[in-house]
Amino acid sequence: MTGTAALRSAAVIGTGVIGAGWVVTLLAHRVPVTAYDPAAGAAERLAAAVRASWPAMRLLGFAGEPDLGLLTVVDDLRAAVRDADLVQENGPEDEALKRDLVATLDAAAPAGAIIASSSSGLPATALQAGCAHHPQRVLVGHPFHPVHVIPLVEVVGGDRTAPAAVARAMDVYTRLGKRPIHVRHEVPGHVANRLQAALWREAYSLVERGIATVADVDAAITNGPGLRWSVLGPFVNQHLSGGAGGLAHTLAHLGPPMVRWWQDLATPTLTAELAAALVEGVRAELGDRAGPELAEARDRLIVGLLAAKAHEDALP
Known part of the structure; x- marks a missing residue:
């Protein structure tokens, strides 16, 4: 896809192995990315991870070098999501931590933004429980490692997720070259x-x-x-x-x-x-x-x- 046509900007929260894979995927599709990670040295590690992953992206048909000019790393969580159409959360697999993190993202992100968690097994219902603003746009968008190579993304809505949000997430991931599946009922660990x-x-x-x-x-x-x-x-x-x-x-x-x-x-x-x-x-x-x-x-x-x-x- 031409990134700006379908997705004007994205925020990636947490830039470890999974988050970095999302950044690589988004940059390959020319989507401007704002990344946030509180760990010391995160920006340097992220840039190195993008460069290290790019040979695989060339094999996938993305020519040239990664455009790091499309990547902004910030130290303010709320600022990271302020203008995002897609917020991809990649925090530790801790339900209480993620619930609080998603609540903060819900309060700060634009009302129309999709908030997707990369959680490998937690239910979206639990993650959206603390959202006081727009819980209907919160869902799980679980990728598979290595994220920039493996196409699968599991999209799982919670009790309060709107069908339109699921449909939009499926479309966004498809445009990013992924093969999303809709997991129709929440179960621990999703499907794969x-x-x-x-x-x-x-x-x-x-x-x-x-x-x-x-x-x-x-x-x-x-x-x-x-x-x-x-x-x-x-x-x-x-x-x-x-x-x-x-x-x-x-x-x-x-x-x-x-x-x-x-x-x-x-x-x-x-x-x-x-x-x-x-x-x-x-x-x-x-x-x-x-x-x-x-x-x-x-x-x-x-x-x-x-x-x-x-x-x-x-x-x-």
Whole structure:
């Protein structure tokens, strides 16, 4: 999109890993950004994060260098949101803190601004509880790390959120190149984190019970269903597994065994011993590979996959 046509300005509150990703996304779409973060040295770290993220943006088709002239970092929270059309909040995942923060944003932002929290699991109803001005424009807009690369954004309204605010947020995120989904009822963790948590639960249990190593579990996903999941979702993949009979055939023939597998799934206890085993397992799997290099390789491959998917009209 041409940023000024659809979104005149945005405020990003909190510029850690998630907030910085939002800044990169907005700058790439030529949206002026005012950022606020109370941590010492936040402005310098944010500028460095934008520059470090820009190679991935070039791969996504954004030429040149980031225009840091579109970015203003301020030390006054209320001033940060004074002229914003979109306020993207990225504070710590603490319900009381976020509730107070969103109430302050609600009092300071223009009446027409969308206030979206990047919360990974808190309900919008709780976050808008302290809003005395315009709670109807408060919602969750949960992205996925790395924010500037991964398209998914979960949009979740609260009890007091207006349908028009949800529709507008969906439109804004779409214009920013995202793939928003509307989560129609509030549940802890929204949708994607709940799906991840279900997998993590069994993955941790398999390691805890000595059935597989950390590296084995990772390999089972990255060399198996993860390859399919990156192209099609679980339901469509099951549909294709059924051949000519589609999903109906899969459910008829594999449904009963799947129910038995569900009944055998375990819930591990995240003890200090299990946590240590998981950490050691990751260390052994990675060896001398460094985190930054892994992240860069991951991002390059994801961008390539996104580009390839964009040319496959047969995909939903």
